[in-house]
Amino acid sequence: MNAEAGRVARREESPVPPALRGVVSRLLLAGLLLAGGFFVLGLLLYLAQGVGLGDPDHAMGLSGPLLPSLAAGAPSAFVYVGLVVLIATPIARVVVSAGLFSTAGDRPFTVLTLFVLLVLVATIVVGVLA
Amino acid sequence: VGPILPGAEGALADVLLLLFLSAMAGAFGSLVGLGGGLFIVPILVVLFDVDIHLAVAASLVAVLGTSLGSASTSVEEGLTDVRIGMFLETATAVGGLLGAVIAVTILAQQGQVLILAFVPVVLVAALLMPRLHREDVRPDPPPDAWADRLKLHGSYYNVRQDREIEYKVTGTKAGLLLTGISGVGSGLLGIGGGLFNVPAMHAFMNVPIRVAATTSSFMIGVTAVAGAVVYLFAGDLSLPLVAPVVLGATVGSHLGVLAQPKFRAVTLRTIFLAVLPIAAGLMLLRGLGVLG
Secondary structure, eight states: OOHHHHHHHHHHHSOOOTTHHHHHHHHHHHHHHHHHHHHHHHHHHHHHTTOOTTOTTTTTSOSSOHHHHHHTTOHHHHHHHHHHHHHHHHHHHHHHHHHHHHHTTOHHHHHHHHHHHHHHHHHHHHHHHO | OOOOOOOGGGHHHHHHHHHHHHHHHHHHHHHHTSOTHHHHHHIIIIISOOOHHHHHHHHHHHHHHHHHHHHHHHHHHTOSOHHHHHHHHHHHHHHHHHHHHHHHTTTTTOHHHHHHHHHHHHHHHHHHGGGGGOOOOOSSOOOOHHHHHTTOOEEEEETTTTEEEEEOOOOHHHHHHHHHHHHHHHHHHOOOSHHHHHHIIIIIHOOOHHHHHHHHHHHHHHHHHHHHHHHHHTTOOOHHHHHHHHHHHHHHHHHHHHHGGGSOHHHHHHHHHHHHHHHHHHHHHHHTTSOO
Protein backbone atom coordinates (compact mmCIF):
# COMPACT_ATOMS: atom_id res chain seq x y z
CA MET A 1 0.00 0.00 0.00
CA ASN A 2 1.43 3.36 -0.90
CA ALA A 3 0.70 6.65 0.84
CA GLU A 4 -1.86 7.68 -1.75
CA ALA A 5 -3.98 4.59 -1.09
CA GLY A 6 -3.77 5.27 2.65
CA ARG A 7 -5.01 8.81 2.15
CA VAL A 8 -7.93 7.68 0.05
CA ALA A 9 -8.84 5.03 2.61
CA ARG A 10 -8.86 7.68 5.33
CA ARG A 11 -11.27 9.89 3.44
CA GLU A 12 -13.74 7.06 3.20
CA GLU A 13 -13.31 6.20 6.83
CA SER A 14 -13.84 9.62 8.34
CA PRO A 15 -15.72 11.85 5.93
CA VAL A 16 -15.97 15.58 6.40
CA PRO A 17 -18.27 17.23 3.84
CA PRO A 18 -15.90 18.43 1.08
CA ALA A 19 -16.95 22.08 1.30
CA LEU A 20 -16.73 22.23 5.09
CA ARG A 21 -13.08 23.05 5.66
CA GLY A 22 -12.99 25.87 3.13
CA VAL A 23 -16.31 27.40 4.18
CA VAL A 24 -15.60 27.16 7.91
CA SER A 25 -12.12 28.65 7.74
CA ARG A 26 -13.28 31.56 5.58
CA LEU A 27 -16.25 32.14 7.90
CA LEU A 28 -14.04 32.22 11.00
CA LEU A 29 -11.57 34.61 9.38
CA ALA A 30 -14.31 36.92 8.09
CA GLY A 31 -15.97 37.04 11.53
CA LEU A 32 -12.67 37.75 13.25
CA LEU A 33 -11.68 40.52 10.83
CA LEU A 34 -15.10 42.17 10.99
CA ALA A 35 -15.15 42.04 14.80
CA GLY A 36 -11.53 43.23 14.87
CA GLY A 37 -12.44 46.26 12.75
CA PHE A 38 -15.13 47.29 15.22
CA PHE A 39 -12.77 46.71 18.17
CA VAL A 40 -10.08 48.88 16.58
CA LEU A 41 -12.56 51.70 15.91
CA GLY A 42 -13.95 51.41 19.45
CA LEU A 43 -10.48 51.44 20.97
CA LEU A 44 -9.39 54.47 18.94
CA LEU A 45 -12.57 56.32 19.96
CA TYR A 46 -11.97 55.46 23.62
CA LEU A 47 -8.47 56.87 23.35
CA ALA A 48 -9.64 59.96 21.46
CA GLN A 49 -12.26 60.62 24.15
CA GLY A 50 -9.88 59.86 27.01
CA VAL A 51 -11.98 56.98 28.36
CA GLY A 52 -10.00 54.90 30.86
CA LEU A 53 -10.14 51.13 31.26
CA GLY A 54 -12.30 51.42 34.35
CA ASP A 55 -14.53 54.29 33.32
CA PRO A 56 -17.87 53.34 34.91
CA ASP A 57 -19.89 55.34 32.37
CA HIS A 58 -18.77 53.03 29.59
CA ALA A 59 -18.16 49.77 31.40
CA MET A 60 -21.25 47.66 31.14
CA GLY A 61 -22.80 48.29 27.81
CA LEU A 62 -24.70 50.84 25.87
CA SER A 63 -25.95 54.15 27.14
CA GLY A 64 -28.62 54.29 24.45
CA PRO A 65 -30.03 52.54 21.35
CA LEU A 66 -27.34 50.93 19.20
CA LEU A 67 -27.64 52.66 15.83
CA PRO A 68 -27.84 56.26 17.11
CA SER A 69 -24.92 55.45 19.43
CA LEU A 70 -22.87 54.19 16.48
CA ALA A 71 -23.78 57.26 14.44
CA ALA A 72 -22.77 59.48 17.35
CA GLY A 73 -19.40 57.72 17.54
CA ALA A 74 -19.97 56.21 21.00
CA PRO A 75 -16.94 53.92 21.45
CA SER A 76 -18.80 51.34 23.54
CA ALA A 77 -21.33 50.87 20.74
CA PHE A 78 -18.50 49.86 18.37
CA VAL A 79 -16.96 47.47 20.89
CA TYR A 80 -20.40 46.02 21.58
CA VAL A 81 -20.98 45.29 17.88
CA GLY A 82 -17.52 43.72 17.68
CA LEU A 83 -18.37 41.55 20.65
CA VAL A 84 -21.66 40.43 19.12
CA VAL A 85 -19.96 39.59 15.81
CA LEU A 86 -17.22 37.68 17.64
CA ILE A 87 -19.75 35.66 19.66
CA ALA A 88 -21.92 35.05 16.60
CA THR A 89 -19.03 33.66 14.54
CA PRO A 90 -18.61 30.23 16.19
CA ILE A 91 -22.41 29.95 16.39
CA ALA A 92 -22.59 30.57 12.63
CA ARG A 93 -19.86 27.97 12.20
CA VAL A 94 -21.98 25.41 14.07
CA VAL A 95 -25.06 26.28 11.97
CA VAL A 96 -23.12 25.94 8.70
CA SER A 97 -21.56 22.66 9.83
CA ALA A 98 -24.93 21.23 10.82
CA GLY A 99 -26.26 22.14 7.39
CA LEU A 100 -23.31 20.57 5.57
CA PHE A 101 -23.42 17.38 7.64
CA SER A 102 -27.16 17.15 7.04
CA THR A 103 -26.74 17.63 3.29
CA ALA A 104 -24.05 14.95 3.28
CA GLY A 105 -26.52 12.57 4.96
CA ASP A 106 -24.37 12.25 8.09
CA ARG A 107 -27.16 11.74 10.61
CA PRO A 108 -25.04 11.33 13.81
CA PHE A 109 -22.99 14.46 13.18
CA THR A 110 -26.04 16.49 12.22
CA VAL A 111 -27.49 15.56 15.62
CA LEU A 112 -24.24 16.34 17.46
CA THR A 113 -23.82 19.76 15.86
CA LEU A 114 -27.50 20.59 16.45
CA PHE A 115 -27.03 19.66 20.11
CA VAL A 116 -24.12 22.12 20.39
CA LEU A 117 -26.26 24.74 18.67
CA LEU A 118 -29.09 24.04 21.11
CA VAL A 119 -26.77 24.59 24.09
CA LEU A 120 -25.51 27.90 22.67
CA VAL A 121 -28.98 29.15 21.75
CA ALA A 122 -30.35 28.05 25.14
CA THR A 123 -27.57 30.05 26.81
CA ILE A 124 -28.63 33.17 24.95
CA VAL A 125 -32.35 32.62 25.57
CA VAL A 126 -31.82 32.04 29.30
CA GLY A 127 -29.57 35.13 29.43
CA VAL A 128 -32.17 37.32 27.72
CA LEU A 129 -34.94 36.06 30.00
CA ALA A 130 -32.87 36.35 33.18
CA VAL B 1 -18.56 44.29 40.11
CA GLY B 2 -15.47 45.62 41.82
CA PRO B 3 -13.14 48.52 41.27
CA ILE B 4 -11.07 48.84 38.12
CA LEU B 5 -8.31 51.28 37.40
CA PRO B 6 -9.32 54.90 37.84
CA GLY B 7 -10.08 56.47 34.46
CA ALA B 8 -9.25 59.74 32.77
CA GLU B 9 -5.72 60.86 33.58
CA GLY B 10 -3.74 57.69 32.87
CA ALA B 11 -6.16 56.42 30.23
CA LEU B 12 -3.77 56.29 27.28
CA ALA B 13 -0.88 54.76 29.20
CA ASP B 14 -3.17 52.16 30.81
CA VAL B 15 -4.73 51.14 27.52
CA LEU B 16 -1.38 50.88 25.72
CA LEU B 17 0.15 48.88 28.57
CA LEU B 18 -2.79 46.49 28.64
CA LEU B 19 -2.67 46.17 24.84
CA PHE B 20 1.04 45.32 25.02
CA LEU B 21 0.74 42.86 27.90
CA SER B 22 -2.24 41.12 26.25
CA ALA B 23 -0.19 40.78 23.07
CA MET B 24 2.66 39.26 25.07
CA ALA B 25 0.24 36.86 26.77
CA GLY B 26 -1.26 35.91 23.40
CA ALA B 27 2.13 35.43 21.75
CA PHE B 28 3.53 33.43 24.62
CA GLY B 29 0.34 31.38 24.88
CA SER B 30 0.42 30.39 21.23
CA LEU B 31 4.18 29.72 21.38
CA VAL B 32 3.70 27.14 24.12
CA GLY B 33 0.41 26.00 22.57
CA LEU B 34 -1.90 26.75 25.47
CA GLY B 35 -3.52 30.03 24.51
CA GLY B 36 -3.16 33.35 26.29
CA GLY B 37 -5.96 32.92 28.82
CA LEU B 38 -3.68 31.47 31.43
CA PHE B 39 -1.80 34.77 31.69
CA ILE B 40 -4.46 37.38 30.90
CA VAL B 41 -6.44 36.82 34.10
CA PRO B 42 -3.40 37.23 36.41
CA ILE B 43 -2.29 40.31 34.43
CA LEU B 44 -5.72 41.93 34.84
CA VAL B 45 -6.24 40.94 38.45
CA VAL B 46 -2.76 41.54 39.85
CA LEU B 47 -1.43 44.40 37.71
CA PHE B 48 -4.61 46.25 36.82
CA ASP B 49 -6.62 45.57 39.96
CA VAL B 50 -9.58 44.33 37.92
CA ASP B 51 -12.38 42.40 39.63
CA ILE B 52 -11.88 38.67 38.94
CA HIS B 53 -15.28 38.28 37.26
CA LEU B 54 -14.53 41.07 34.80
CA ALA B 55 -11.06 39.64 34.23
CA VAL B 56 -12.41 36.15 33.50
CA ALA B 57 -15.04 37.56 31.14
CA ALA B 58 -12.51 39.68 29.21
CA SER B 59 -10.11 36.75 29.05
CA LEU B 60 -12.83 34.49 27.64
CA VAL B 61 -13.47 36.95 24.82
CA ALA B 62 -9.72 37.11 24.15
CA VAL B 63 -9.61 33.32 24.06
CA LEU B 64 -12.47 33.41 21.56
CA GLY B 65 -10.53 35.80 19.31
CA THR B 66 -7.35 33.75 19.40
CA SER B 67 -9.34 30.58 18.70
CA LEU B 68 -10.95 32.07 15.59
CA GLY B 69 -7.55 33.26 14.37
CA SER B 70 -5.75 29.98 14.75
CA ALA B 71 -8.67 27.80 13.65
CA SER B 72 -9.18 29.80 10.46
CA THR B 73 -5.81 28.57 9.20
CA SER B 74 -5.55 25.13 10.83
CA VAL B 75 -8.99 23.99 9.63
CA GLU B 76 -8.08 24.86 6.06
CA GLU B 77 -4.72 23.12 6.31
CA GLY B 78 -6.46 19.95 7.44
CA LEU B 79 -4.57 19.64 10.70
CA THR B 80 -7.72 20.17 12.76
CA ASP B 81 -9.82 17.04 13.21
CA VAL B 82 -13.21 18.63 12.67
CA ARG B 83 -15.13 15.47 13.60
CA ILE B 84 -13.37 14.92 16.92
CA GLY B 85 -13.65 18.64 17.64
CA MET B 86 -17.38 18.77 17.06
CA PHE B 87 -17.90 15.54 18.98
CA LEU B 88 -16.10 16.91 22.05
CA GLU B 89 -17.75 20.33 21.75
CA THR B 90 -20.97 18.72 22.96
CA ALA B 91 -19.21 18.35 26.34
CA THR B 92 -17.12 21.53 26.37
CA ALA B 93 -20.08 23.77 25.48
CA VAL B 94 -22.12 22.38 28.38
CA GLY B 95 -19.08 22.66 30.65
CA GLY B 96 -18.33 26.24 29.60
CA LEU B 97 -21.92 27.23 30.26
CA LEU B 98 -21.91 25.50 33.64
CA GLY B 99 -18.63 27.06 34.76
CA ALA B 100 -19.74 30.58 33.86
CA VAL B 101 -23.13 30.09 35.54
CA ILE B 102 -21.39 28.92 38.74
CA ALA B 103 -19.09 31.97 38.60
CA VAL B 104 -21.92 34.50 38.25
CA THR B 105 -24.31 32.84 40.73
CA ILE B 106 -22.79 30.78 43.56
CA LEU B 107 -19.45 32.56 43.34
CA ALA B 108 -20.81 36.01 42.42
CA GLN B 109 -19.62 37.45 45.74
CA GLN B 110 -16.74 35.00 46.18
CA GLY B 111 -14.05 36.58 44.05
CA GLN B 112 -11.32 35.36 46.40
CA VAL B 113 -12.41 31.74 45.83
CA LEU B 114 -12.13 32.21 42.07
CA ILE B 115 -8.71 33.81 42.41
CA LEU B 116 -7.51 30.97 44.61
CA ALA B 117 -9.02 28.36 42.26
CA PHE B 118 -6.65 29.68 39.63
CA VAL B 119 -3.63 28.50 41.59
CA PRO B 120 -4.08 24.70 41.42
CA VAL B 121 -5.12 24.97 37.76
CA VAL B 122 -1.92 26.81 36.89
CA LEU B 123 0.13 24.26 38.79
CA VAL B 124 -1.59 21.35 37.05
CA ALA B 125 -0.66 23.07 33.78
CA ALA B 126 2.96 23.01 34.86
CA LEU B 127 2.72 19.30 35.69
CA LEU B 128 0.99 18.34 32.44
CA MET B 129 3.30 20.41 30.26
CA PRO B 130 6.27 18.00 30.06
CA ARG B 131 3.92 15.29 28.82
CA LEU B 132 2.80 17.29 25.83
CA HIS B 133 5.73 16.53 23.60
CA ARG B 134 5.44 12.88 22.78
CA GLU B 135 4.48 12.44 19.18
CA ASP B 136 3.57 8.78 19.52
CA VAL B 137 0.28 7.24 18.54
CA ARG B 138 -0.53 3.74 19.73
CA PRO B 139 -1.06 1.51 16.69
CA ASP B 140 -3.60 -0.78 18.32
CA PRO B 141 -5.59 0.94 21.09
CA PRO B 142 -8.59 -0.71 22.77
CA PRO B 143 -11.59 -0.65 20.40
CA ASP B 144 -14.19 2.02 21.09
CA ALA B 145 -17.77 1.59 19.93
CA TRP B 146 -18.56 5.32 19.75
CA ALA B 147 -15.37 6.07 17.82
CA ASP B 148 -16.33 3.37 15.29
CA ARG B 149 -19.96 4.43 15.09
CA LEU B 150 -19.14 8.14 14.69
CA LYS B 151 -16.17 7.43 12.39
CA LEU B 152 -13.74 9.41 14.51
CA HIS B 153 -10.58 7.62 13.36
CA GLY B 154 -8.40 9.75 11.15
CA SER B 155 -5.00 10.61 9.83
CA TYR B 156 -2.91 13.68 9.18
CA TYR B 157 0.05 14.56 7.06
CA ASN B 158 3.20 14.95 9.15
CA VAL B 159 5.47 17.43 7.35
CA ARG B 160 8.62 16.55 9.29
CA GLN B 161 8.30 12.83 8.62
CA ASP B 162 6.83 13.42 5.15
CA ARG B 163 4.13 10.82 5.59
CA GLU B 164 0.51 10.32 6.52
CA ILE B 165 0.11 9.34 10.19
CA GLU B 166 -3.01 7.33 10.89
CA TYR B 167 -4.60 7.28 14.32
CA LYS B 168 -7.27 5.03 15.75
CA VAL B 169 -9.39 6.87 18.31
CA THR B 170 -10.25 5.27 21.63
CA GLY B 171 -11.46 6.40 25.08
CA THR B 172 -14.28 8.60 23.77
CA LYS B 173 -16.18 8.57 27.09
CA ALA B 174 -13.10 9.58 29.08
CA GLY B 175 -12.42 12.24 26.46
CA LEU B 176 -15.93 13.67 26.80
CA LEU B 177 -15.70 13.70 30.58
CA LEU B 178 -12.28 15.35 30.69
CA THR B 179 -13.01 17.97 28.02
CA GLY B 180 -16.32 18.66 29.78
CA ILE B 181 -14.41 19.37 33.01
CA SER B 182 -12.00 21.48 30.97
CA GLY B 183 -15.03 23.45 29.73
CA VAL B 184 -16.13 24.11 33.32
CA GLY B 185 -12.62 25.39 34.08
CA SER B 186 -12.79 27.60 31.01
CA GLY B 187 -16.12 29.16 32.02
CA LEU B 188 -15.02 29.61 35.64
CA LEU B 189 -11.51 30.93 35.10
CA GLY B 190 -11.44 32.38 31.60
CA ILE B 191 -8.73 30.04 30.37
CA GLY B 192 -9.10 28.39 27.00
CA GLY B 193 -9.13 24.83 28.18
CA GLY B 194 -6.33 23.67 25.90
CA LEU B 195 -4.53 22.86 29.09
CA PHE B 196 -6.74 19.84 29.65
CA ASN B 197 -8.18 19.29 26.16
CA VAL B 198 -4.82 18.44 24.67
CA PRO B 199 -3.76 15.82 27.25
CA ALA B 200 -7.31 14.40 27.21
CA MET B 201 -7.23 13.91 23.45
CA HIS B 202 -3.64 12.77 23.31
CA ALA B 203 -3.33 10.50 26.34
CA PHE B 204 -6.87 9.10 26.50
CA MET B 205 -8.13 9.22 22.92
CA ASN B 206 -4.92 8.43 21.05
CA VAL B 207 -4.98 11.61 18.97
CA PRO B 208 -1.54 12.83 17.77
CA ILE B 209 -0.30 15.81 19.77
CA ARG B 210 -0.29 18.29 16.86
CA VAL B 211 -3.81 17.32 15.81
CA ALA B 212 -4.95 17.51 19.45
CA ALA B 213 -3.50 21.02 19.82
CA THR B 214 -5.16 22.48 16.71
CA THR B 215 -8.42 20.64 17.37
CA SER B 216 -8.45 22.08 20.89
CA SER B 217 -7.99 25.62 19.50
CA PHE B 218 -10.90 24.96 17.16
CA MET B 219 -13.18 23.75 20.00
CA ILE B 220 -12.25 26.57 22.37
CA GLY B 221 -14.23 29.08 20.29
CA VAL B 222 -17.51 27.33 21.05
CA THR B 223 -16.53 26.73 24.69
CA ALA B 224 -15.68 30.40 25.16
CA VAL B 225 -18.92 31.55 23.53
CA ALA B 226 -21.00 29.51 25.98
CA GLY B 227 -19.18 31.20 28.88
CA ALA B 228 -18.90 34.68 27.38
CA VAL B 229 -22.64 34.94 26.74
CA VAL B 230 -23.33 34.22 30.42
CA TYR B 231 -20.89 36.94 31.55
CA LEU B 232 -22.34 39.35 28.98
CA PHE B 233 -25.84 38.98 30.40
CA ALA B 234 -24.54 39.06 33.96
CA GLY B 235 -23.09 42.51 33.23
CA ASP B 236 -19.51 41.35 33.71
CA LEU B 237 -18.22 42.20 30.24
CA SER B 238 -16.58 45.58 30.59
CA LEU B 239 -16.34 47.04 27.10
CA PRO B 240 -13.35 49.41 27.62
CA LEU B 241 -11.48 46.45 29.07
CA VAL B 242 -12.48 43.94 26.40
CA ALA B 243 -11.29 45.97 23.39
CA PRO B 244 -7.55 46.16 24.19
CA VAL B 245 -7.45 42.64 25.66
CA VAL B 246 -9.03 40.98 22.62
CA LEU B 247 -7.04 42.97 20.07
CA GLY B 248 -3.76 42.47 21.89
CA ALA B 249 -4.23 38.77 22.54
CA THR B 250 -5.42 37.95 19.01
CA VAL B 251 -2.63 39.84 17.23
CA GLY B 252 -0.07 38.54 19.73
CA SER B 253 -1.26 34.98 19.26
CA HIS B 254 -0.86 35.31 15.50
CA LEU B 255 2.65 36.71 15.89
CA GLY B 256 3.43 33.81 18.20
CA VAL B 257 2.44 31.31 15.52
CA LEU B 258 4.67 33.10 12.99
CA ALA B 259 7.60 33.23 15.41
CA GLN B 260 7.29 29.64 16.53
CA PRO B 261 9.84 28.13 14.12
CA LYS B 262 12.49 30.51 15.50
CA PHE B 263 12.29 29.11 19.02
CA ARG B 264 13.39 25.77 20.35
CA ALA B 265 10.60 23.85 22.07
CA VAL B 266 12.83 23.20 25.08
CA THR B 267 13.56 26.91 25.55
CA LEU B 268 9.87 27.79 25.41
CA ARG B 269 8.97 25.08 27.85
CA THR B 270 11.62 26.24 30.29
CA ILE B 271 10.41 29.85 30.18
CA PHE B 272 6.83 28.68 30.50
CA LEU B 273 7.60 26.52 33.53
CA ALA B 274 9.42 29.46 35.11
CA VAL B 275 6.62 31.96 34.48
CA LEU B 276 3.74 29.74 35.61
CA PRO B 277 4.72 29.53 39.30
CA ILE B 278 5.16 33.32 39.34
CA ALA B 279 1.63 33.77 37.98
CA ALA B 280 0.33 31.21 40.49
CA GLY B 281 2.22 32.83 43.37
CA LEU B 282 0.89 36.31 42.59
CA MET B 283 -2.67 34.98 42.36
CA LEU B 284 -2.20 33.11 45.66
CA LEU B 285 -1.00 36.25 47.45
CA ARG B 286 -3.82 38.23 45.92
CA GLY B 287 -6.40 35.59 46.87
CA LEU B 288 -5.16 35.55 50.44
CA GLY B 289 -5.39 39.33 50.57
CA VAL B 290 -1.65 39.80 51.09
CA LEU B 291 -1.28 41.64 47.81
CA GLY B 292 -3.37 44.61 46.75
